[in-house]
Amino acid sequence: MGKAQTEQEPVTNEQKELVQTSWQKVVPIADRAAMLFYDRLFEIDRSTQPLFRGSDMPEQRKKLMQMIGVAVSGLDRVDATLAAVAELGKRHGAYGVTDEHYDSVRAALLWTLEKGLGEQFTPEVKEAWATVYALLANTMKGVVAAV
Numbered sequence: 001m002g003k004a005q006t007e008q009e010p011v012t013n014e015q016k017e018l019v020q021t022s023w024q025k026v027v028p029i030a031d032r033a034a035m036l037f038y039d040r041l042f043e044i045d046r047s048t049q050p051l052f053r054g055s056d057m058p059e060q061r062k063k064l065m066q067m068i069g070v071a072v073s074g075l076d077r078v079d080a081t082l083a084a085v086a087e088l089g090k091r092h093g094a095y096g097v098t099d100e101h102y103d104s105v106r107a108a109l110l111w112t113l114e115k116g117l118g119e120q121f122t123p124e125v126k127e128a129w130a131t132v133y134a135l136l137a138n139t140m141k142g143v144v145a146a147v
C-alpha cells in the first residue's frame with residue numbers, strides 16, 4: 001500500500017466544534033461570503049478563472065456553500081462524508097483542477113472566513129479550518145484514502 005504523501009492531522013472534537021460554530025455565523029451571509037471568496041480566488045490565482053468560464057456563478061456560489069455546509073455538519077460522520085468528497089474530487093480532476101489550485105482555494109477560503117468572522121476568527125478557529133480543509137482537499141486529491 002502506498003503511504004500517504006501528506007501527513008494528515010486528525011481533526012479533534014474541539015476543532016469540529018469550532019468549525020461548526022463558526023460556520024453557523026457565516027451561513028446568514030453565505031452568498032456575500034461566496035462572492036468575496038471567488039473575487040479573492042481570481043485575484044490571487046488568475047489560472048482558476050478560466051475553469052469557471054462556462055459556469056453559472058450564482059448557482060456555483062450556492063453549490064460551494066452547500067457543499068461546505070454538508071462537509072461541516074458531516075464532520076461527525078466522517079467516513080460517509082469522505083466517500084462523497086472523494087467522488088467530488090474525481091469530478092474536479094475532470095474540471096482541470098490542479099494541486100496548486102487547492103492551495104489557492106485554501107488561501108481564499110481562510111481569507112474569506114477572516115473577513116466574515118472578524119475578531120471571532122481566532123488562531124484556534126483558523127487552525128481548525130485549516131485542518132478540516134486539508135482533510136477535504138487531501139481526500140479530493142486522493143492523497144488520503146476515503147474509507
Ligand code: HEM
Pocket residue numbers: 048051052054055056060063064067068088091092095097098101102103105133136137140
Ligand atoms: C474543498 C474544496 C472544494 C469543494 C468543497 C468544492 C465544491 C464544489 C462543488 C460542490 C461543485 C459542484 C459540482 C460537483 O459537485 O461536481 C464544484 C464545482 C467546481 N469546482 Fe469546486 N470545490 C473545491 C475545490 C475546488 C478547487 C481547488 C477548484 C479550482 C479552482 C475548484 C473548481 C471547480 C470548478 C471549475 C467546478 C465546476 C463548475 C461548473 O460546473 O461550472 N473547486 N466544486
